[in-house]
Amino acid sequence: VVVHKGRIVAERYANGAHKDMPLESWSMGKSITGTLIGRLMNDGAFKLDDPAPVPEWRKTPDDPRAKIRISDIMRMSSGLRFSRGSPEDIPGYHDHDLIYSGAIDAFQFSITRPPQFEPNTFGRYRNVDPMTLGYIIRETVRRRGEEYLTYPQRALFDKLGMRGQMLETDPYGNFLLSGYDYGTARNWARLGMLYLSDGVWMGERLLPVGFVKFVSTRAPGWRTPTYGGMVWINGDSAWNLPRDAYAFRGAGGQD
Numbered sequence: 001v002v003v004h005k006g007r008i009v010a011e012r013y014a015n016g017a018h019k020d021m022p023l024e025s026w027s028m029g030k031s032i033t034g035t036l037i038g039r040l041m042n043d044g045a046f047k048l049d050d051p052a053p054v055p056e057w058r059k060t061p062d063d064p065r066a067k068i069r070i071s072d073i074m075r076m077s078s079g080l081r082f083s084r085g086s087p088e089d090i091p092g093y094h095d096h097d098l099i100y101s102g103a104i105d106a107f108q109f110s111i112t113r114p115p116q117f118e119p120n121t122f123g124r125y126r127n128v129d130p131m132t133l134g135y136i137i138r139e140t141v142r143r144r145g146e147e148y149l150t151y152p153q154r155a156l157f158d159k160l161g162m163r164g165q166m167l168e169t170d171p172y173g174n175f176l177l178s179g180y181d182y183g184t185a186r187n188w189a190r191l192g193m194l195y196l197s198d199g200v201w202m203g204e205r206l207l208p209v210g211f212v213k214f215v216s217t218r219a220p221g222w223r224t225p226t227y228g229g230m231v232w233i234n235g236d237s238a239w240n241l242p243r244d245a246y247a248f249r250g251a252g253g254q255d
Contacts, residue, residue, distance in 0.1 A: 001188075001189045003189045008189070013185075019185070019186055020184060021184060022164050022165070022166055022182035023183065023185070023254075024252075025181050025183050025188070026179045026251040027254075028181065028183075028188065028248040028254050029167070029176075029177035029179060030177060030178055031230050032152065032181065033133050034130075034229055035156060035194075036137050036151070036152060036155065037070065037074065037136070037137065037230075038206075038208065039206060039207070040141075042205065042206060042208045045140050045144075046070060047070070048070055048071040050070055052073055053136060053139065053140070054111050054132065054135065056111050064115045064118075065080070065115050068080075069120070072119040073133055073136075074214075074230055075219035075222075075228070076219065076227060076230075077121070077122060077129075077219055077220075077221035078119060078132065079117035079119045080113040080114070080115060080116065080128045080132070081113050081114050081116035082095045082126040082127065082128035084096035084124075084126055095126075095127070095128065099127055099131060100180070104171075104172075105170065105174065106134075106170045106172075107132075107134055107174045108135075108172075110128045110132050121221050122221050123222030123223070127178040127179075130230065131174075133230075137151070148173075149169075149173065153165075156206075159201060159204070159206060160187075160193075160194060162183070164184060165184075165187055166181065166183070168180035168181065188248065192248070195215075198212050199211055214229050215231050216231060216233055216246040218233060218235050224236055226238070228246060231249075232247050233245070233247075234247075
């Protein structure tokens with residue numbers, strides 16, 4: 001789907017897919033998580049540089065995780081230990097996959113991981129960070145006396161006219177937006193248009209001023225200029241696109 005000035009100018013599907021079919025979007029869901037953080041920020045719930053509101057990290061006065069900010073987690077630079085088969089990881093079944101197949105409370109498992117690196121010093125692609133953001137979203141929404149499971153629909157999808165977006169949960173009712181999400185190409189186009197309009201939709205500001213610039217700017221902890229804040233960026237010009245391009249990306253070529 002190609003959108004220009006708010007209108008679809010090209011659209012093509014293959015292999016039996018069509019415009020109304022929700023497709024597996026995989027890690028594009030991480031960008032939904034980031035967007036929901038932006039929605040709560042716009043409501044004044046917290047700021048990017050606030051310490052992450054995770055009580056688990058404040059049980060003892062010397063817990064180094066208390067220094068982790070929301071911005072660090074958005075940049076996949078929290079520094080929490082979470083294995084994925086990299087050289088620094090121990091052998092065995094990796095945490096990155098366990099949240100999908102372990103039938104565990106993915107949020108609780110993620111926020112209880114120990115620190116491995118100083119926050120905002122080492123960026124790497126790990127599901128621990130979007131899961132921790134999901135925990136923050138859930139707890140913030142519940143503290144406001146609102147229903148968590150309907151929050152994405154109410155706060156984001158209904159605003160943008162995104163119909164039929166499906167988000168799966170773990171057995172404990174936590175959205176697994178690191179990968180278990182389905183949406184039509186047109187839905188994703190609407191979300192992209194929100195970012196292209198700097199977080200404003202139909203005259204209403206849905207994301208705070210400066211949020212889009214933050215997510216599309218290189219995360220300083222990453223060794224390569226390829227990641228921003230829950231979105232991928234083109235800082236190394238690997239894509240045949242302008243260098244300031246950024247994208248919601250998932251496994252299997254989902255963009």
